[in-house]
Amino acid sequence: xxxxxxxxxxxxxxxxxxxxxxxxxxxxxxxxxxxxxxxxxxxxxxxxxxxxxxxxxxxxxxxxxxxxxxxxxxxxxxxxxxxxxxxxxxxxxxxxxxxxxxxxxxxxxxxxxxxxxxxxxxxxxxxxxxxxxxxxxxxxxxxxxxxxxxxxxxxxxxxxxxxxxxxxxxxxxxxxxxxxxxxxxxxxxxxxxxxxxxxxxxxxxxxxxxxxxxxxxxxxxxxxxxxxxxxxxxxxxxxxxxxxxxxxxxxxxxxxxxxxxxxxxxxxxxxxxxxxxxxxxxxxxxxxxxxxxxxxxxxxxxxxxxxxxxxxxxxxxxxxxxxxxxxxxxxxxxxxxxxxxxxxxxxxxxxxxxxxxxxxxxxxxxxxxxxxxxxxxxxxxxxxxxxxxxxxxxx
Amino acid sequence: xxxxxxxxxxxxxxxxxxxxxxxxxxxxxxxxxxxxxxxxxxxxxxxxxxxxxxxxxxxxxxxxxxxxxxxxxxxxxxxxxxxxxxxxxxxxxxxxxxxxxxxxxxxxxxxxxxxxxxxxxxxxxxxxxxxxxxxxxxxxxxxxxxxxxxxxxxxxxxxxxxxxxxxxxxxxxxxxxxxxxxxxxxxxxxxxxxxxxxxxxxxxxxxxxxxxxxxxxxxxxxxxxxxxxxxxxxxxxxxxxxxxxxxxxxxxxxxxxxxxxxxxxxxxxxxxxxxxxxxxxxxxxxxxxxxxxxxxxxxxxxxxxxxxxxxxxxxxxxxxxxxxxxxxxxxxxxxxxxxxxxxxxxxxxxxxxxxxxxxxxxxxxxxxxxxxxxxxxxxxxxxxxxxxxxxxxxx
Numbered sequence: 205x206x207x208x209x210x211x212x213x214x215x216x217x218x219x220x221x222x223x224x225x226x227x228x229x230x231x232x233x234x235x236x237x238x239x240x241x242x243x244x245x246x247x248x249x250x251x252x253x254x255x256x257x258x259x260x261x262x263x264x265x266x267x268x269x270x271x272x273x274x275x276x277x278x279x280x281x282x283x284x285x286x287x288x289x290x291x292x293x294x295x296x297x298x299x300x301x302x303x304x305x306x307x308x309x310x311x312x313x314x315x316x317x318x319x320x321x322x323x324x325x326x327x328x329x330x331x332x333x334x335x336x337x338x339x340x341x342x343x344x345x346x347x348x349x350x351x352x353x354x355x356x357x358x359x360x361x362x363x364x365x366x367x368x369x370x371x372x373x374x375x376x377x378x379x380x381x382x383x384x385x386x387x388x389x390x391x392x393x394x395x396x397x398x399x400x401x402x403x404x405x406x407x408x409x410x411x412x413x414x415x416x417x418x419x420x421x422x423x424x425x426x427x428x429x430x431x432x433x434x435x436x437x438x439x440x441x442x443x444x445x446x447x448x449x450x451x452x453x454x455x456x457x458x459x460x461x462x463x464x465x466x467x468x469x470x471x472x473x474x475x476x477x478x479x480x481x482x483x484x485x486x487x488x489x490x491x492x493x494x495x496x497x498x499x500x501x502x503x504x505x506x507x508x509x510x511x512x513x514x515x516x517x518x519x520x521x522x523x524x525x526x527x528x529x530x531x532x533x534x535x536x537x538x539x540x541x542x543x544x545x546x547x548x549x550x551x552x553x554x555x556x557x558x559x560x561x562x563x564x565x566x567x568x569x570x571x572x573x574x575x576x577x578x579x580x581x582x583x584x585x586x587x588x589x590x591x592x593x594x595x596x597x598x599x
Numbered sequence: 600x601x602x603x604x605x606x607x608x609x610x611x612x613x614x615x616x617x618x619x620x621x622x623x624x625x626x627x628x629x630x631x632x633x634x635x636x637x638x639x640x641x642x643x644x645x646x647x648x649x650x651x652x653x654x655x656x657x658x659x660x661x662x663x664x665x666x667x668x669x670x671x672x673x674x675x676x677x678x679x680x681x682x683x684x685x686x687x688x689x690x691x692x693x694x695x696x697x698x699x700x701x702x703x704x705x706x707x708x709x710x711x712x713x714x715x716x717x718x719x720x721x722x723x724x725x726x727x728x729x730x731x732x733x734x735x736x737x738x739x740x741x742x743x744x745x746x747x748x749x750x751x752x753x754x755x756x757x758x759x760x761x762x763x764x765x766x767x768x769x770x771x772x773x774x775x776x777x778x779x780x781x782x783x784x785x786x787x788x789x790x791x792x793x794x795x796x797x798x799x800x801x802x803x804x805x806x807x808x809x810x811x812x813x814x815x816x817x818x819x820x821x822x823x824x825x826x827x828x829x830x831x832x833x834x835x836x837x838x839x840x841x842x843x844x845x846x847x848x849x850x851x852x853x854x855x856x857x858x859x860x861x862x863x864x865x866x867x868x869x870x871x872x873x874x875x876x877x878x879x880x881x882x883x884x885x886x887x888x889x890x891x892x893x894x895x896x897x898x899x900x901x902x903x904x905x906x907x908x909x910x911x912x913x914x915x916x917x918x919x920x921x922x923x924x925x926x927x928x929x930x931x932x933x934x935x936x937x938x939x940x941x942x943x944x945x946x947x948x949x950x951x952x953x954x955x956x957x958x959x960x961x962x963x964x965x966x967x968x969x970x971x972x973x974x975x976x977x978x979x980x981x982x983x984x985x986x987x988x989x990x991x992x993x994x
Contacts, residue, residue, distance in 0.1 A: 233628050236651045239929045239946030239958070256631045258653045414940075494941050494963075509936035516963075517911070534634045541904035545809075546889050551634030563634070568889075568911075 217243040219506060220278030221253070222265045226552035226561070227284035227482045227498075228253030230490065234498035240506065245274055252552045253284075268292035275301035282460055282505045284481050286314045287359065304409070304459040304505040305480045312456045313478045317357045317390050323475050326455035328448055331467060331474045336389040342379035346372045349393035354378050357388040366426050368394055397467040400476075401435050402485035403449035405462045406500035406510050413453060414500065414513040416493060418445040421465070421485055427559070428484045430579075431521040432572055433492060437468060444473055452478060461486070461501045484523065484561070491548040491566045492519035517568040520575035522583045524563035526556040533563055533586040540565075540585040547582040612638040614901060615673030616648070617660045621947035621956070622679035622877045622893075623648030625885065629893035635901065640669055647947045648679075663687035670696035677855055677900045679876050681709045682754065699804065699854040699900040700875045707851045708873045712752045712785050718870050721850035723843055726862060726869045731784040737774035741767045744788035749773050752783040761821050763789060792862040795871075796830050797880035798844035800857045801895035801905050808848060809895065809908040811888060813840040816860070816880055822954070823879045825974075826916040827967055828887060832863060840868055847873060855900045856881070856892055879918065879956070886943040886961045887914035912963040915970035917978045919958035921951040928958055928981040935960075935980040942977040 219235070221228050224246035232253055235242045245263045246254040254260045261277070263270030265288040272292070275281055280302045294307040303310075312322045323330050336342050336354065345352045352375055356365040367382075369375035382389055400421045407413040418437070422430040435442055449464040452475065456462070463483030467474045486497035495503075495511025503510050524533055533540070533551055540549055544567065551563040565582045569575035614630070616623050619641035627648055630637045640658045641649040649655045656672070658665030660683040667687070670676050675697045689702040698705075707717045718725050731737050731749065740747045747770055751760040762777075764770035777784055795816045802808040813832070817825040830837055840861055847870065848857040858878030862869045881892035890898075890906025898905050919928055928935070928946055935944055939962065946958040960977045964970035 229631060232651070233631050236624060236628050237943075237945045238932065239948050241650070254653075255636070256627070256653065258649075258651065258655075260653075503936060508933050510940065511936065512940040514941070537633065538903050541898060541906070545905065545907040546909070548632075550632045553634050 217241050217259060217278045218280065219243070219502065220245065220261075220274040220281040221284055222271070222274065222281065222288060223284035224251035224253035224257075224260065225284060226252045226554070229256055229552060230487075230496075230498045230550070231284065231482065231502065232257050233490075234496055235502055238499065238502060240502055243274065243278055245270060250555075252554055255553045265289065268295070272296055272301075275303070280304055280505055282481075282501070283310065286310055286480065288314075290314065306457070306459070309456045309458040309462075309480045313480050315357050315388075316355055316477075317388060319478050320390065322456060323452060323478070326451060328451060328455070329472065329474050331392045331395060331476065333390050333392040336379055336391045337383070339376045339379045339383070342369070342375040342389075342391065343372055345391040346375045349391075351394035352391050353394050354382065355390050355392070356382060357390060364426075395467055395469050395474075397469040399435070399437060399468040401437065401445055401466045401468055401473070402431070402483070403445050403464045403466070404483055404486040404489070404497050404513075405449045405453040405458075405464070406497070406504045406513065407453045407458055407460070407462065408504050408510065409459050409507050411454065412510060413450060414495075414510045415446045415450055416486060416489060416497065416513045417515045418442045418449075419485055419488070425559075427523075427525070427561075429523050429525070430576065431485050431488055432576065433488050433515055433519050433521075436572065441468065441471075441473065448473060448475060456480070460505045461497055484564075487550070487564050488519045488521040488566045489513075490550070492517055492568050518570055518572055518575060519566055519568040520572065520579045521564050521566045522576070522579040523561050524551070524565065524583050524586050526558050526560040526562050527587045527589070528558050529588075530556050530558065531588045532556050536586050536588050539588075540582050543582045543585040544578050547578060549582065549586070551586075612636050612654060612673045613675065614638070614897065615640065615656075615669040615676040616679055617666070617669065617676065617683060618679035619646035619648035619652075619655065620679060621647045621949070624651055624947060625882075625891075625893045625945070626679065626877065626897065627652050628885075629891055630897055633894065633897060635897055638669065638673055640665060645950075647949055650948045660684065663690070667691055667696075670698070675699055675900055677876075677896070678705065681705055681875065683709075685709065701852070701854065704851045704853040704857075704875045708875050710752050710783075711750055711755075711872075712783060714873050715785065717851055718847060718873070721846060723846060723850070724867065724869050726787045726790055726871065728785050728787040731774055731786045732778070734771045734774045734778070737764070737770040737784075737786065738767055740786040741770045744786075746789035747786050748789050749777065750785050750787070751777060752785060759821075790862055790864050790869075792864040794830070794832060794863040796832065796840055796861045796863055796868070797826070797878070798840050798859045798861070799878055799881040799884070799892050799908075800844045800848040800853075800859070801892070801899045801908065802848045802853055802855070802857065803899050803905065804854050804902050806849065807905060808845055809890075809905045810841045810845055811881060811884060811892065811908045812910045813837045813844075814880055814883070820954075822918075822920070822956075824918050824920070825971065826880050826883055827971065828883050828910055828914050828916075831967065836863065836866075836868065843868060843870060851875075856896045879959075882945070882959050883914045883916040883961045884908075885945070887912055887963050913965055913967055913970060914961055914963040915967065915974045916959050916961045917971070917974040918956050919946070919960065919978050919981050921953050921955040921957050922982045922984070923953050924983075925951050925953065926983045927951050931981050931983050934983075935977050938977045938980040939973050942973060944977065944981070946981075
């Protein structure tokens with residue numbers, strides 16, 4: 205049951221954040237500097253943000269009651285993920301609760317079909333795509349595009365919910381399984397893109413916005429693994445990406461951060477994905493930009509003047525993902541610190557599991573190739589990969 | 600009663616920090632990135648670090664029992680201030696507890712007379728000075744130096760416990776009052792120095808150390824108010840200051856950070872003060888150095904390889920001290936953010952009181968004069984000083 209109105213209380217906490225993963229953890233670091241108190245909604249005390257903050261509400265983003273409790277305790281409620289009870293958020297907002305972003309922007313990005321539709325409606329370019337409601341439609345898509353990417357419209361992340369079909373039979377099997385499971389699907393051609401880019405925008409309620417420099421991203425198995433700033437694309441392409449990201453943020457009336465992921469293919473930019481929260485493709489801004497994405501998310505949702513998004517230095521960020529043995533990077537911190545005294549190590553306090561994002565490393569270096577090599581070297585040390593182990597014994 | 604030995608428990612917390620002021624708060628920000636958990640010893644839950652950390656032990660740095668509790672809970676115990684029970688720390692260390700820095704280094708810096716003696720014993724230059732045990736000795740110092748600075752040997756900070764006598768009568772009155780209060784005193788001539796410098800060193804247990812670039816500091820009423828990095832002194836002077844700071848850290852066998860404050864007078868460097876903890880003259884390193892002093896303090900006391908202390912950019916830091924009205928800078932955050940989108944604002948969550956340090960602002964700018972103007976402008980906005988109020992209405 206969602207209360208009809210939110211009681212007018214003098215809130216003790218300025219900002220509530222739904223979710224307490226690594227994004228929340230890094231929001232807390234930024235909030236400390238601003239003197240802003242955050243209440244985190246966490247699944248449990250061991251969540252990355254809950255480990256480091258005294259203000260934790262154990263609850264679920266799908267629970268209308270838990271969302272109402274947070275809205276009552278906080279002046280503004282924001283999010284570090286988009287798997288939330290949109291209906292409850294809309295109802296609470298009608299009753300006076302302040303959610304930033306609001307249910308409209310959250311709804312757009314939570315559904316890939318809705319997102320593509322909204323971006324097209326704003327006159328912005330997206331890859332060729334169609335909704336797939338039958339196996340016959342999947343076969344037709346294969347006939348047209350030869351290789352097809354099938355995506356579930358809701359709930360996918362980090363490559364989950366994304367499937368590539370190279371043969372018609374495979375497309376039929378995939379579509380049949382996913383549709384019978386009740387998923388809505390969209391299909392698009394597998395694009396031989398020249399690069400994947402991302403742009404992060406911070407936007408205040410009135411529309412004031414700052415845009416970070418576009419970055420080049422590298423995904424492995426659909427998961428973001430490396431981000432290089434600035435993107436290695438022509439200046440006019442970077443300027444176009446910035447304007448497209450600004451337009452998207454405007455079109456969906458997002459407040460807070462908007463991350464826009466784009467394909468750069470045949471000289472054109474196509475908008476692939478959106479998020480309305482701090483994003484993996486902005487982690488380098490902690491160490492490489494004047495104001496980090498985390499600080500600007502807080503400024504934006506609290507309607508404070510935004511900090512400069514200027515890049516201070518070229519930088520490369522590499523994610524630390526769990527190794528097969530489930531080793532904890534906290535145990536290899538000494539080797540990683542020894543591997544490069546100039547690297548910025550960020551660990552999330554998460555239990556290591558294979559392929560889980562458990563940290564990241566940023567290296568600021570004028571030479572992008574060297575930045576990348578240095579960052580991967582530290583990540584290898586954190587993962588206990590063999591070359592780093594050998595180096596450790598030499599230190 | 601101090602227990603004879605510390606029980607060998609599997610500690611849950613890697614690092615204990617005695618004290619939970621702004622230095623602890625900024626240590627927590629750095630620890631989050633490293634995945635290091637800190638237990639803070641706080642006077643109360645409203646202490647700056649206790650506000651932002653879930654791991655707080657309410658206790659006193661003078662209580663042997665509280666120190667023993669912390670030593671039992673943590674692998675390593677460090678400090679953010681030096682007003683501690685040295686005897687208890689020495690006793691607990693004999694029983695196996697790990698305090699970094701140890702009681703020797705803490706003892707040296709807690710007592711100005713002992714500190715001067717130790718620095719001289721290491722063959723390093725200090726200002727002319729003497730112990731004052733009688734009013735006659737104060738009169739003699741006046742006769743020799745015409746203007747005398749009288750300092751209480753223990754417990755002074757931020758200009759407290761420091762007195763300037765310009766007339767013999769005043770020297771007699773001061774010495775008489777302070778001596779009858781039981782204080783040990785030292786006297787030195789009031790030096791017409793050309794600049795005040797400071798150097799921060801981070802040192803591991805084995806002696807590995809990194810040294811930050813010397814900075815120029817400006818005190819107002821004995822309180823540090825502005826720090827500019829790098830120091831505007833000849834390169835050879837900067838190099839000498841670095842070597843002197845390194846030697847001091849070695850001489851007192853400090854582990855963690857050592858801050859060395861120096862007078863630059865008539866072409867000579869004289870060591871004035873020492874601290875063995877994060878220091879106000881290193882706050883700019885959060886935004887302007889590759890590795891902040893806070894991160895390097897944690898690395899040093901946990902015996903991890905140190906991060907690079909390299910300055911990334913010239914920068915100026917200005918402290919935010921409470922205004923006469925006791926206004927809270929959290930209430931003027933919007934005006935401060937509007938005043939300069941490139942400034943780094945750091946608020947400590949402290950109740951504002953006149954002249955209390957409640958935050959700082961760092962501006963990175965290649966032009967030192969402009970950096971200073973920009974930082975003071977943001978500080979004025981945070982303090983609600985009139986010019987900033989005018990600007991705010993124009994934004």
